[in-house]
Amino acid sequence: MPKKSYRQAINEALRQEMQRDPRVVLIGEDLAGGHGGSGEIDAYGGVLGVTKGLIKEFGAERVIDTPITEAGFIGMAAGAAATGLRPVVELMFVDFLGVCFDQIFNQAAKFRYMFGGHARTPLVVRAMAGAGLRAAAQHSQMLDSIFTHVPGLKVVMPSNAYDAKGLLIQAIRDDDPVIFLEHKTLYDAEADVPDDAYAIPFGEAEFVCDGDDVTIVAFSAMVPRCKAVAEKLARDGISVEVIDPRTTSPLDEASILESVERTGRLVVVSEDNPRCSIASDIAALVAEKGFYSLRAPVRSVTAPHTPVPFSPALEDLYVPSAARIEAAVRAVLSDPARGAVQQKA
DSSP states (O other): OEEEEEEHHHHHHHHHHHHHTTEEEETTSSSOOTOOSOOTTSSSSSSSSSTTTHHHHHOOTTTOOOOOOHHHHHHHHHHHHHOOOOOEEEEEEEEHHHHHHIIIIIIIGGHHHTTTTOOOOOOOOEEEEEOOOOOOTTOOOHHHHHHHTTTEEEEEEEOOOHHHHHHHHHHHHHHOOEEEEEEEGGGEEEEOOOOOOOOTTTTOOOOEEOOSEEEEEEOOHHHHHHHHHHHHTTTOOOOEEEEESSEEEEEOOOHHHHHHHHHOOOOEEEOOTTOOHHHHHHHHHHHHGGGOSSOOOEEOOOSSSOOOSHHHHHHHHHHHHHHHHHHHHHHHHOOTTTTTHHHHO
């Protein structure tokens, strides 16, 4: 099976779905070379080159460069989806959702509900998320929890190239609006990716590592980091199970609860800010539905409740590190409350 980067896998998914279905169109800024510009066509392919080459194959009618008008082109894509096309619109940085949030959460997410189930909105919003590239507070946030909170949206966070291709194909074929968050530090990460098209169903977690002592639930770029921690701890005789839910909405609750029932301990790792986050949501889920399985309090490893700093040294401290993740795992293993919950039960 060929090795492909996260960037290549996404590009391949877009190309194959555009070849398969003429209703699939791409919309966004700099997808080809800049709206109305006089420079080379296909000069950019998006900020990090993900859509490069597609305009030459499919033309400007299906790879549509737009002005810097997020509210306009997200609204246009929502309308196009409701009237028969299957747009994949690039928001570029997820931080820009503030400019077009009404079009996403008050319009696209509600069309099916408002029209009695008769309206379909097969819209995919691709966006880069996460810190690590020194892009400062307005271009580095992980805002998955905001989208996850909105009924009617499906939220996808691939952690590797294989999942990126399969989940994007599933997103394009889905009849509901999907928020597809690509972590900008993963674009060069490689994995085995089949040449043929394949779809990964939403709401099915992947068990990245099997273990018996502690469950880690992690998302996006935190998944490979947690896998590395699990492999390190295994050398010390600590067996860690790492789960990648892949999607936050729908969320594979059953797999998380099944794992915690077996291990009795949970660490949730997310790059999002801690308040009202996916980490707090999963902690609440386990407290409500898996309380008597716990042998220690749930631990969360997240970014602090601050904007993302521009200083490289501070940004490195902001993002959950391998050291912090390892410390959380060791803390739940040594917690003095271990077994107290089961004894009271």
